[in-house]
Amino acid sequence: MRFLHTADWHIGKKLHGYDLWSEQEDAFRQILTLAQQEKVDAIVLAGDIYDRALPNERAVATVNQMLQEINLTAHLPLLAISGNHDSAIRLETGSPWFAATDFYLHTKLSQAFTPIELADTQFFLLPYFEPFAARQYFADDKLRTIAQAMPSIVAAMQKQFKPDKKHVLVAHFFAAGSQQSDSETKVTVGGLDAVPTDSLAAFDYVALGHLHNETALHTERIKYSGSPLKFSVSEAQQQKGVWLVDTEPFHAVFLPLTPLRDVVELTASFAELIDPAYYAQVQRDSYLAINLTDTKVIPNVMQELRKIYPNILNLTRKNGREATAAPTIQVQVRSPLVLLDDFFQETTEQKLTQQQQKWAATALKDAQKEGE
Amino acid sequence: MRFLHTADWHIGKKLHGYDLWSEQEDAFRQILTLAQQEKVDAIVLAGDIYDRALPNERAVATVNQMLQEINLTAHLPLLAISGNHDSAIRLETGSPWFAATDFYLHTKLSQAFTPIELADTQFFLLPYFEPFAARQYFADDKLRTIAQAMPSIVAAMQKQFKPDKKHVLVAHFFAAGSQQSDSETKVTVGGLDAVPTDSLAAFDYVALGHLHNETALHTERIKYSGSPLKFSVSEAQQQKGVWLVDTEPFHAVFLPLTPLRDVVELTASFAELIDPAYYAQVQRDSYLAINLTDTKVIPNVMQELRKIYPNILNLTRKNGREATAAPTIQVQVRSPLVLLDDFFQETTEQKLTQQQQKWAATALKDAQKEGE
Structure with missing residues (x-):
């Protein structure tokens, strides 16, 4: 079994007010081309297909077109889940009809325990879920976080394991470190508590969505694909791409994507x-x-x-103001001229010259007059 | 061919602030039961499935469930179009997969010219469209209204007519009277200009949505099904239901629905x-x-x-204020006491007694004092 692992498309997302329609369309086209060139048996899409629960009509039309191209035009099986940015209910629309063409879109926790069998692999599609859904499903009031729910979820999945098959989990949550590492497991990202990676050891591969950086985890078989595009300046240094995964023998290689505009x-x-x-x-x-x-x-x-x-x-x-750690508490007791001098120093790393101080004093006096 | 003609479900609609979930669910169940009892070959749903372009999650989940029950559980072919209340783009989601199980959902004008052939009948599914879509499709800048576009649309459909088949149009617009009747064709309802019924004569049956009253047209073969429920007080006297239509020999009978709450x-x-x-x-x-x-x-x-x-x-x-036609222009020049007397007369059909006039005068004086 060979599949391509992608996630976090966030269709409809804007970058500092700029629409990314053409960038997202271009990244999609690269992903589809890679899938076809590499002759994959399926594409795995691990959640956050949309950027928001209530996407606008253009985002809906874009996603509809993309999913149709993968599954109905290119005839590629598609294994997808809803992420925390998606509305599970809206995304579910049409999904009971999709399975006929090997497009499996799981949006409810209860669907995660019916594996999708393709070739040598059982795929368990675990959509993003709220802890209350796990409490309800397992009738266990102690499950207060996603991390707490995962042992029950993995155990329920393991009951469905066929020993002669590979087992792949597709999920959308924050996974980090190991159970032993306090510093990592206590971190939360996007409001999700961290699932320790060693609780996912039962699977041959875990295809994750949620974090946008493919290097977020340093594990051989538990991976974030990251987003196909850089969605913030903080991601400027990241290489975006998709994982190409072979199940037998196991092999995962990261295929980079080239952004239309970086x-x-x-x-x-x-x-x-x-x-x-x-x-x-x-x-x-x-x-x-x-x-x-x-x-x-x-x-x-x-x-x-x-x-x-x-x-x-x-x-x-x-050398902007962000760089300084000057205690803001003192601001109130300083005169405007002193404040101006401070600001000038912070910004330019130079003190006001005597001439500049004179100009400033005159300007401040004039401003005060106008104020009165 | 035997089919059931319904329309204007408006799932998610409220009636004076009251949710209608259970009423809509109940009406749906009656429609599905009738379809099964009457052994129809298909259900026709002529637009306005949702009440609004941006339905809430409960409405989405409700419609998803209903369409699934008709087509996937009861295995009934379903022929549907978008109405002016639906977002064509949102409603389209999943539709390329639906046709595999004889669920045809047309949301674009261009889809109307590919007939759906079921048994002895060609169905032309014409979704609600804006005149600009017709101008674009026919490259004809003169098509400024839906009525103006219909001759071109019908002509294009007729080119697809198989002479040995029956021809049914499913559409969502305001149809009225005949081309000769000026008084009717100039009327508009819901912003749609009236399509004259004689422009639809080519069809064996026209299954319409848009008007909520099944008696809106007095034509044998061009009919509104009306909504399954009363959606306003003005509809209190209407009998709601669905049309059961046989194509050969032609026969249409109105099957009433019993509202859960009238x-x-x-x-x-x-x-x-x-x-x-x-x-x-x-x-x-x-x-x-x-x-x-x-x-x-x-x-x-x-x-x-x-x-x-x-x-x-x-x-x-x-005898409320609505009943009166008193010219409001005079209000400004009347004293509060005279206005009160007028109001009392309008409401009660009696004049103020002398005692009542005294009370009113005192109360008005007190009110004026407080005002100052």
Whole structure:
């Protein structure tokens, strides 16, 4: 059995106000092409298909088209679950009809215990669930977190294990470290408590969704695919892609995706940024987080930079206010002129000159007059 | 070919703030039972499945369950279109998979020209469409209304007619009168211009949705099924139901549905309404529009009546303000006392007595004092 593991498509997501329709369409096309080139037997989609429970019509039309292309046009089996960003109820629409063409979309906890058998493998599709659903399903009031519910869930799945088959879990939650590592298991991400990876040891492979970074876990057989696109500046350094998994012999290889427009951090001065020699080296239509090294005020800086770089996400100063740890409690007792001097120092790493101080004092006096 | 024609389910609709989940579930169950008892070959659902473009999760779960029961559990072919209340894009979800089990759900104008052939009949499923879609489809900028688009649409359908088959149109629009009747064709309902019924003469039967009253048209072969439930007080006198249609020989019979809770208008005095001898005759949990014949003020009237009648939609006075045609322009120049006298007359059909006038004058004087 060979399958492709992807997750966290977040169709409809915006990046700092920019629509990502063409980027998401392009990433989808790469995934489908890879699946066909690598002759996979199925695509696994581990939740957060939509970015929100109530997607807009364009997102609905986009997802409908993508799932149709995979399953009805390319005739690829598709194994999918709902994530915490999806509305399980809305996503469920149509799913009882999908199984006829080997498209399995599980949105309810109760569906997780009926394995989908394809070739040599039993797939257990565990959608994102709230702890109350586990309490109800197992009639066990002690299951207060997803981590607490997992032993019961894995045990129930193991009862369905056929010994001559491989066993793959598809799930959407925060998995971390081992049960022994207090520092990791107590962390929560996105409101989900961490499931210790050693509680998932029964499976030949665990295809996870939820974290957007494929390197989030350092385990051979429990993996996040990560998102197909960078969805924030903090992901600028990540390589996005999908896992290509073979069950026999077990082998997992990460196949990178090339973004239509990348998310890039640039640190440079204004003079550099507007220098053709500099920007010839830069993919100018990338989504840019620009870190300006200048100390002086630059009039209309954003407007000027956008003439060259159309997709600027944000603009920060290398020595911006974020960098300082000055205790804000003192602000109240300082005079406006002292505050201005502090601000100038924080921003430019220079003190106000005597001339600048004079200008500032005059300006503050005028401002006060107008205030009165 | 025998089919059942229904429409305008409006799942998720509220009646004066009351949820109708159990009424809609009950009506659905009656429709499904009738379809099975009458051994129909298909159910036709002519649009407005949902009440709104963005239905809530409970409405989505309800519709999903109903469609599944018809098509996957009862194995009945289902021929459905989107109405003006549905979001065509959202409703489309899953539809490419549905056809495998004879569930045809058309949401785009372009789909209307591929007939669905079941037994001796070609069904043309024409979803609700905006005139711009017809302009685009026919590349004809003159098609400014649905009525203007229909001749082109019918002509395109006729090209697909097999002469040895019956031809049924399923559509969702406002149809009325004949082309000759100016008074009717100029009327619009729900923002849709009227399609003249004689433009639909090519079909053996036209199964319409949009108007909630099955008697809206007086044509033998062009019919509204009406909604399965009364959705407003103005529909209190209507008999709701579905059409049972045979194509050969042609026969259409209206099968009534019995509402779980009816919508009823009551005209009575407060004394009558609270008299056990009176309300023993009334289905007390009906949705009631009560027309009170009393002329006197009754303290806490709604609260008192709700003890007996839990589902009151509204309470009006037989001689309420709605009944009067007094020119409101004169209001400004009348004194408060004269206005009060007018109001009292309108409401009670009696003039204020001298004593009442004195009380009113004193009360108005006090009110004016407080105002100052």
